[in-house]
Amino acid sequence: MGGTIIPTMRYRDAPAMIDWLCDAFGFERHLVVEDGNGGIAHAQLVCGDAMIMLGSHKEDDFGKLMALPSEIGNRETQCPYMVVDDADAHHTRAIAAGAKIIMAPEDQDYGGRLYSCRDPEGHIWNFGSYDPWARN
Numbered sequence: 001m002g003g004t005i006i007p008t009m010r011y012r013d014a015p016a017m018i019d020w021l022c023d024a025f026g027f028e029r030h031l032v033v034e035d036g037n038g039g040i041a042h043a044q045l046v047c048g049d050a051m052i053m054l055g056s057h058k059e060d061d062f063g064k065l066m067a068l069p070s071e072i073g074n075r076e077t078q079c080p081y082m083v084v085d086d087a088d089a090h091h092t093r094a095i096a097a098g099a100k101i102i103m104a105p106e107d108q109d110y111g112g113r114l115y116s117c118r119d120p121e122g123h124i125w126n127f128g129s130y131d132p133w134a135r136n
Contacts, residue, residue, distance in 0.1 A: 007080045010057040010066055011121050014040035017054070020120060021045055024097030050082055069122030079124035083131045087113040090127050
């Protein structure tokens with residue numbers, strides 16, 4: 001039995017964050033469904049074989065189970081890791097878009113190079129050249 005994990009996130013200003021995520025991290029719009037009130041009911045963004053899903057933060061049943069980083073002292077309970085070909089080039093792109101770097105690119109003992117940053121709403125993202133699926 002196999003499966004695919006797709007991180008899901010909520011944002012206060014999801015339309016603006018979709019633009020930012022595409023600009024800063026290289027995502028592309030796969031599907032974006034507006035909610036009719038200026039927000040996003042559901043969006044799917046892709047980058048290569050990677051996908052995230054996101055929507056506007058709201059107090060629905062699912063939203064009551066989630067907290068935005070700004071609501072919990074800028075902390076996270078999970079954060080995505082995305083494999084990129086060149087962590088340094090990706091880092092440069094993210095800085096140009098205004099990402100807040102929290103860990104500069106650094107070689108890792110287990111292989112590859114990694115950096116971590118926050119998006120404008122405080123979510124933590126990790127990007128690295130280490131690919132756990134690659135066979136050595």
